[in-house]
Each structure stands twice: as structure tokens, then as C-alpha cells.
Amino acid sequence: MSPELHIAIIDDDDSVRDGLVTYLRSDGRRIECYANGEAFLEAVKTNPPHIAFLDLKMPGISGLDVLRRLDAPSFPIIMISAHGDVAAAVQAIKLGAADFIEKPFEVEAVDAAIESARQPNGEQESAGLEAALAVLTDRERQVALALNEGLTNKEIARELDISPRTVEVHRARIFEKTGVRNIAGLVRLLSGKA
């Protein structure tokens, strides 16, 4: 039997927190909730979780601030971001977050995030960084680097003077070729290189 899984939830919205606890609660799991970053940072000192769900936008210190103060945390952190807030999510990955899910999220995304966070040597690393980038065309590499900067599809389209639809196509090809699941994976891959 695996030991009890300790999950921390940090979100200022009472309902979201309560909903997540309700959904995640099951045998073999211990779930602890924090309404703000300060409380979590305090608790982490003595009681670090196995996984944390951390909201990006909170009053007081933000999710990004929490990441900065944790400074290379020993446990995977899954950021909860608002839809369209890709830039902040990408920054979170660069600061060491394992993944992010966008509100309003499907429960499948929560499950998948826990799953991949629990397998630290998953997808990206196994693909091999050099090999992964080598398979990209010049255009795909441009798009990949722009995604890594946190630009949205629309912004990339404007920058490269192509249609947003074309950006989407490149994006899908990039994910497929490099074997990453989403932008979070891509950013982790490229950050590993830098």
C-alpha cells in the first residue's frame, strides 16, 4: 500500500476550495485547504504536502509570489489560472510549477494533473530535449519560443504575421513532435534547455 497522499489547496474562493475538496476527498488522501498564500507558506515549513493546487490570482500575495518564496519546492505544484491568463501560467512554470489548469476546469484535468505530477519522470524528459527541438521546422521553432514567452495564439499570429488558425496548427504539431501534453509541458521542456 502506498502511504496517504497529502494534497494542499490554496484558493481565495470559498466555493472553489470547497468544491475541490469535495471532489478530491477519498480514502488514502488527506486534503488541507488555505484561503491565502501566507497561511500556506506558514504551514509548508512544518507540513509540506505531496501535491499542491495553487490559485494564481489571490488578494494579498499572489500565486506567483508564493512560488517565488518557496524557491524550488520539493513537491509538485499545479497552478490554477483564469482562462486566457497564459502569460502568468507560463511564468509560473518557469518558477518551478509542475503544471497548470485553467478555470473553469473539467475534473478530468484535475485527475490528469495529479497523475502526471505523481510521475516526475514522465513525458518530457524521456523525449530527449535536443532530439525534440531538432524535429521542429524553423517556423514551428519560432512558434514554440513564442509560446514559451507566454504569448497567446493571437499575439503570436500578429508577431509572425500569420493567421491564428495557422498558429493552432503549428502548436498541435509542436506538441505532437515533442511529445508534450500542453503548454506547461512545453515550457518545462524549453526551460530545461535554457
Add this chain to the structure above:
Amino acid sequence: MANVLTAFELAIDAVGEPAVLADESLRVLRRNAAADSHPLLGADDPFVLLSAAERTAMQAALKAGRSGAFRVSSGAGDPGVLLRFIAGQGVALVVHSDAGSSDSFAREQLAALIETTVDGIICIDERGRAELFNPACERMFGYKAHEVIGRNITMLMPPKYAEHHDAYMQAYKHTGVKKIIGIGREVEGRRKNGEIFPMELSVGEFIHHGERRFVGTVRDLSARVAAQQRLHDLQNQVAHMGRVSAVAEMGSALAHELNQPLTAMTLYLTSAERALGGDVEKAKELFARAKSEASRAGEIVRRIRQMVERTDHEMATFNLARTLAASIDLCRIADTKRNCRFDIDGVSEKLSIFGDETQVQQILVNLIKNALDATEKQEDRRVRVWADHGDMFELYVEDNGPGVGSEIRERLFSPFTSSKQNGLGIGLSICRNIAEAHGGALELVDRSGPNALGGACFRLTLPMESVSDVA
């Protein structure tokens, strides 16, 4: 007035006898050639021989649009002369004539005036039958004079006026209480083709050979009313645009706010589904929580809709405290930081304002949102809203942000002025328009002293409908 003036000016030059044109305060506006050399009408004050009472009477008559005459004489032995005056809107044509020829002369004057003026002139007897219907009336109503003269004037009125007119005239005859005489009023007329149109009517009366007669001057207002309506529609469109842009500026924050209940709903519903197999009571409770999250989402959408809805610019009495609370709610929803301290003071629960509630809310949302935006970088964010009232209702919105920079201060209320990166810069200019259209004002005020928060302070002034509990 300009048209009447022109008509009188034409008339004054056309008459051979000394005549002057005077305004309501009996100042001479123009003399004809014969008046220039006349001992009385050529004098600085041609009314010098009038007594104070006669002067007052003449001014009152002019104001009311009544014509008349005064016999003036320099002394007991002087037979004097007759000063006839013909009143137009705010001006009078004053003619000197000797007693012998005054009647025929006045008739000529009157005929010239009646033929040339662009205002419609109608004369009726005390039973309401038309005796005079000038060319301007023919153009306005579409009837020829011969079709109207001798018939009851009610044919020129829509039914709602026509059916009471005879009774009104009877009532005046018996009581002498003036409802319209001497007062210009906006009423409706009816053209030959049945079209009802807005017109301005002023009525004067005179007695001729012991019989009472009424003279009406009418002016077609349909063009003016249509132009006002267009302006009105345009103002509404601009105001709506402003609300849409305000919501657009808050857009991503509002979407984020909607995501919270949507996320919670998904989680509750999934958990409820899972619980259905075993623990039905728990499932029920989770459904209830999902429902309350749906209401929360609905409430947010309702607030947003309220702002972007088009209104018919319906003026009504509404409770200001309620509108203010809704505005603060909306702005707080859109404020992601949530750490601003709000102080609200002196806004009576019973204060009523007459106006367009949506548009007033638009002003409030703009002011409060601006205040919240301004304090974004402050450690200790504060916004204060307080009310004051003298003759007018005053609402102040003050913040502890950096204040309004001198470079932007002068153009603050001009369109396309913004210090914000994504601001369209039309918010405040539209708000000022709305406030002014309500008979109020919107200004940036200087605050200093120990109580000042140190940032910007705006004052919205609106006419008050009522307040039952003046503090």
C-alpha cells in the same frame, strides 16, 4: 422672435407715419424715417409721457402678447396723440397717429404684419369661431382661410383638446381664470391631412365693440421636436457605448469572476454524481451547493447585463442608495485584488432621484471603478463615497491614489483622454454629458485638510426629487 422682428422691421419701413420698434423694457430698437423728425417718437424715450402705471401696463401687455393703445398728452389743454402698439413676441411696433385716422392706420399696420409674419395668427370670437386665419396658418395647417373662417377653431385641434375647448372658453367667460391667456404653451395642432403636430401657442385677448376676442399666435415645433429626438437618441447611443466600453474594460476580470462559480459547479456536480450510487443524502446536498453557485453566476451576469442593456432613456424616480450599492457591487466583482476599504457615508436610504437609473448607474460605476483603478498600487487601498445635499444632491467619490496629474487635468472631461493603457478615454466625457442632461454636473474637486485621502475626488451633482429623512 427673429422672424417677428423681421416682419416688424419690414412693416415699420413700409408705413408712412412715425413709428418705432421697442422691446419689452420699452427700449427703442428701430425708428423709421418719419419718427426721426417727430418731436415725441424721435425723442430718446418716446414713452416719456406715459405714467409709471401706464408703462407697467404696457410692458405687461407686451409680455402677454396683447396689443393696445394709450392716449398721451403733455398737459390739460393738449388733446394729445394716440400711441398704438402691436405686440409680437417680445417686441412691439409703436405707431403715433392722430385720433382721426388711427383706426384705418392700425388696420393697415396689422394687415401688413399678419400677411408677412411666419408665425400663424388666428383670431376667434368668444364662441370659438375663426375670424382671421393668416397665410402662415394656411401653410401650417393645410387649410385655406375660407375653409376655416366662420367655423369652430376646434377643427384645428386633436380630439383631446377639441372636446374640451368650448367648455374651457365658457369657464373663462364665467370665472375669468386664465389658463392659457398671456402664457406661451406647447400644445398639439391637427393638420388638414389629420397629422397631429407639436406647436407653441400664445393667446392674447382684446375687447372690440364690447365683444371679447382672442388672438392666437402659433408656431410649428415639429422640426424642433424631431431634432431634439434625434439628439436624444444620439445621446442614448453614446451613453450605451460608454457602458459597453466600461464593461469591456472590466471584461477579463468579470469573466474570471464567472469562472469561480462555474468551476465550483463542475466540481460539486461531479461529486454529486459519484455520491448518487451510495450516499443519496450527500448527493442532494451537493446538488444544492451547485445550485447556489449557479445563482451566484446568474447574479454576476445580471449585474453585467444591467450595465450593457439599452434603455429607452426612461426618466423615473428611483432610489439612489440602491443604485449606488449595485454599482459598488459590480466594481468590487471586477476588482481582483479585493482588498480595498470602502467607506460610505451620508447616503440616505430614502433619497430619490428623478432620472434614467441605468445612466446614473453608469456614472457611479465609472467613478468607483476609476477610484479602484487609481488605488491599485497603494498599500492600504481606500475609497470613500459620501453624500451631501443643499438644493441639489451631491455625491463625492474620493480615493487615495496618486490623484489627477496636471498634464491631464484640463482635458480630463474631453473625449479620448485617458491615462490608462487600455482606456478608450470616453468614460468621463460621457458621464459629464449624462449628468448635465439630468440638470446636474460632474466635476473634479480639490480636497485638502486632515480628512482628505490624498487622491482624486469627483463630485456628482443631481437635482433632488425628495428626501424624507434629511439628516
